[in-house]
Amino acid sequence: MKENKKGNISKLLGFAGGHKKLTVLGCTLSGVSALLSMAPYILIWFVARGIFEAMPDFSSVQNLVHFGWEALWFALASAAIYFGALMCTHLAAFRTARNMRFRAAKHLVDLPLGYFTSNQSGRLRKMIDDNAGMTETLLAHELPDSVGAVVTPVAAVALLFVFDWRMGLLCLIPIAISIATLFQMMGGKQAKFFSRYQRAVEDLSAEATEYVRGIPVVKVFQQTVYSFKSFYSSIMSYSKLASEYAMVNRTPMTAFTTVLNSTFLLLIPAGMILCGVSADGWGVLVDLVFYILFTPLCAMMINRLMYAGQASMEAAEAVYKLGQIMEEAPLPEPENPEFPKGTDVELRHVTFTYPGAEAPALSDVSFRVPGGKTVALVGPSGGGKTTAASLIPRFWDAQEGEVLVGGADVRRITTEELMDKVAFVFQDTHLFKTSILENIRAARPDATREEALRAARAAQADDILEKMPQGIDTVIGTKGVYLSGGEQQRIALARAILKDAPIVVLDEATAFADPENEALIQRAFETLTRGKTVLMIAHRLSTVRGADRIIVLKDGKKAECGSHEQLLAAGGIYAAMWKDYQTAAEWKVGKEVSA
Ligand SMILES: Nc1ncnc2c1ncn2[C@@H]1O[C@H](COP(=O)(O)OP(=O)(O)OP(=O)(O)O)[C@@H](O)[C@H]1O
Numbered sequence: 001m002k003e004n005k006k007g008n009i010s011k012l013l014g015f016a017g018g019h020k021k022l023t024v025l026g027c028t029l030s031g032v033s034a035l036l037s038m039a040p041y042i043l044i045w046f047v048a049r050g051i052f053e054a055m056p057d058f059s060s061v062q063n064l065v066h067f068g069w070e071a072l073w074f075a076l077a078s079a080a081i082y083f084g085a086l087m088c089t090h091l092a093a094f095r096t097a098r099n100m101r102f103r104a105a106k107h108l109v110d111l112p113l114g115y116f117t118s119n120q121s122g123r124l125r126k127m128i129d130d131n132a133g134m135t136e137t138l139l140a141h142e143l144p145d146s147v148g149a150v151v152t153p154v155a156a157v158a159l160l161f162v163f164d165w166r167m168g169l170l171c172l173i174p175i176a177i178s179i180a181t182l183f184q185m186m187g188g189k190q191a192k193f194f195s196r197y198q199r200a201v202e203d204l205s206a207e208a209t210e211y212v213r214g215i216p217v218v219k220v221f222q223q224t225v226y227s228f229k230s231f232y233s234s235i236m237s238y239s240k241l242a243s244e245y246a247m248v249n250r251t252p253m254t255a256f257t258t259v260l261n262s263t264f265l266l267l268i269p270a271g272m273i274l275c276g277v278s279a280d281g282w283g284v285l286v287d288l289v290f291y292i293l294f295t296p297l298c299a300m301m302i303n304r305l306m307y308a309g310q311a312s313m314e315a316a317e318a319v320y321k322l323g324q325i326m327e328e329a330p331l332p333e334p335e336n337p338e339f340p341k342g343t344d345v346e347l348r349h350v351t352f353t354y355p356g357a358e359a360p361a362l363s364d365v366s367f368r369v370p371g372g373k374t375v376a377l378v379g380p381s382g383g384g385k386t387t388a389a390s391l392i393p394r395f396w397d398a399q400e401g402e403v404l405v406g407g408a409d410v411r412r413i414t415t416e417e418l419m420d421k422v423a424f425v426f427q428d429t430h431l432f433k434t435s436i437l438e439n440i441r442a443a444r445p446d447a448t449r450e451e452a453l454r455a456a457r458a459a460q461a462d463d464i465l466e467k468m469p470q471g472i473d474t475v476i477g478t479k480g481v482y483l484s485g486g487e488q489q490r491i492a493l494a495r496a497i498l499k500d501a502p503i504v505v506l507d508e509a510t511a512f513a514d515p516e517n518e519a520l521i522q523r524a525f526e527t528l529t530r531g532k533t534v535l536m537i538a539h540r541l542s543t544v545r546g547a548d549r550i551i552v553l554k555d556g557k558k559a560e561c562g563s564h565e566q567l568l569a570a571g572g573i574y575a576a577m578w579k580d581y582q583t584a585a586e587w588k589v590g591k592e593v594s595a
Pocket residue numbers: 117354355357361379380381382383384385386387388
C-alpha cells in the first residue's frame with residue numbers, strides 16, 4: 001500500500017506534463033528561501049555577540065546598522081523568493097489539477113454506460129473534482145513547504161553544532177522525537193485508517209447527492225432522514241470514523257505538539273548551567289540567545305512538515321482514486337474499422353445479461369429494421385425493449401450474437417461513425433443549463449443559428465421560443481426559466497432533427513405530456529422520422545399501427561413479429577394488448593362524454 005502511494009505521487013507529477021519543471025523550480029526556490037530566512041537569525045547572533053563583547057561600553061559596538069540592514073535584506077529576499085516559489089507551484093498545481101479533470105472527464109465519456117449505473121454520480125463527481133482539488137493544495141503549498149521544512153532543520157543541525165554542540169544536541173532531542181511521532185502518525189495503521197476515512201467522506205457525498213435527488217419522494221411520503229437508511233448510515237459511519245480518527249491521533253498529536261514546543265524547557269536551564277560552569281560564560285549566553293530565537297523557526301518548519309505529510313497522504317489517496325477511474329476499460333475501439341453500408345439495423349441472435357444480473361435481459365433475440373422502414377418494439381414492462389435499443393449505440397455490448405448497423409457489427413464501427421449514423425431520443429431527456437440554442441446545437445456544434453432555429457420549428461418548439469424572455473438564447477434552469485416535461489422533450493427532438501442522422505432510435509413515451517404537448521410531440525416525431533430507418537420503443541399502441549413491422553418482446557425473448565393486422569389475426573400477446581388498449585380508449589371517451 002505504501003509503495004502504491006509513493007507511486008501515486010509520481011503519477012500525480014505525471015499529470016503535470018510540462019509543468020513538472022515548474023514544480024521542481026518552485027520547490028528549489030522554496031529551499032533557497034528557507035536557507036535565506038535563517039540568515040537574519042545568524043546576523044542577530046552577531047549583533048548580540050558584539051553587544052556582549054563591548055559591554056559595558058556600547059559605543060564601541062561596530063557594524064550594528066550594517067547587520068540590521070543585512071538582516072532586513074535577507075528577510076526581504078527570502079520572502080520574495082518564497083513568493084516566486086509559490087507562484088511557480090501554484091501555476092503548476094492549477095495546470096495539473098486541470099489536466100486531471102480533463103483526462104478523467106474525457107475518459108468517462110469513453111466508458112460503457114454500465115459504469116455509470118453501478119457508480120453513483122455524486123461519488124464520481126467527488127472522485128474527479130474533489131480529488132483533483134486535493135492535489136492542488138499539495139502541489140501549490142505543501143510540497144514547496146516541505147522542501148523548506150526539510151532544508152531548515154538540516155541546516156539548523158549544522159548551525160546548532162557550529163555555535164555550541166551541547167545546546168545543539170539539546171535542541172535536537174525534541175526535534176528528533178517530534179519527527180519520529182510524525183512518522184508514526186503518518187505510517188502503517190494510520191495510513192489505512194486515513195483511506196477508510198476518505199472512503200467514508202466519499203460515501204457521505206454520494207449518499208447526500210442521492211438524498212437531495214430523492215427529496216420529492218421524501219416530501220410526498222412524509223419521510224424523514226431516518227427513512228433514507230443509506231444516507232443516515234453513511235452520516236453515522238462518517239461521524240464514527242471521524243471520532244475514531246481523532247482518538248487514534250490524540251496521543252501522538254499531543255506528544256508531537258508538546259515535545260515540539262518544549263525545547264525551551266531543556267534549553268534555558270541547560271544554557272544557564274553551561275553559562276555558570278563555562279570559562280566563557282558571556283559567549284555561552286550569546287549562543288543561548290541564538291538558540292532561543294532560532295528553535296521556534298525549527299518548530300514552525302516541522303509543523304509544516306506535518307501538514308505536508310497529511311496533504312501528501314490525501315493527495316496519494318486522491319490520485320489512487322482517480323487512477324481507479326482511469327483504469328476502467330473504455331469501450332474498445334476497432335483497430336480496422338468497418339463502415340456501415342446502408343442504414344439497415346439488425347440484431348442477430350443477441351443474448352445480453354446486465355452485469356451482476358442472474359437472468360438475461362435479452363435471450364437469442366433477432367430482428368431487422370430494413371433501411372427506410374419503421375419497426376416498433378412493444379411488449380409488457382421489463383420485456384427488454386429499452387435494453388434492445390441500448391445495444392445499438394453500444395451503451396452496452398451484447399455477450400452473444402451481433403448488433404449490425406448497415407451490415408457492420410457495431411463493435412467494428414468507430415464510435416464517431418456510429419454516432420454520426422444514429423440519432424437517439426430517449427424518455428429521459430437531459431438538457432444542459434445553457435441556452436436553448438446551445439442545447440439544440442449539442443447535436444451538431446457546427447450548425448448555424450438558422451439551422452438550429454429551423455430544427456426548433458420542425459420540432460414544434462416555436463411556442464416555447466416565443467414565450468422565453470430571450471427566445472432561443474434563453475438559458476434554461478436560470479431563475480424563472482423552466483421547461484415542462486413535454487417542452488423539454490420537444491427541445492430534445494429539435495436536437496435529434498438537427499443531427500439529421502439516417503437512423504433514428506426512439507423511445508416515444510409521452511406519458512408526462514398534456515394532450516396539447518402530446519400532439520405537438522407526435523408531429524415532431526413525424527418530422528424527425530420522415531424517410532429514416534426507425535426503431536421505435538412504443539409504449540402506446542396508437543402510434544404502433546403505422547409501423548411497417550411490430551416486434552413483441554416478452555421476458556427478454558421475441559414473442560411475436562408481424563404487421564398490426566397480422567398480429568391481430570394471430571390472436572396472441574399483441575392482440576390482447578390491443579384489446580386492452582381499445583377498452584381503455586373507449587372508457588376514456590365514455591368518461592369524457594359523461595362529464
Ligand atoms: N441497468 C440495469 N441493470 C440490471 N438490470 C436491468 C437494468 N436495466 C434493466 N434491467 C432489467 O432488464 C430487464 C429488461 O428491462 P428493459 O428496461 O429493457 O425493459 P422494457 O421492456 O424497456 O421495460 P419498460 O417498458 O418498463 O421500459 C428487466 O428485467 C430489468 O429489470
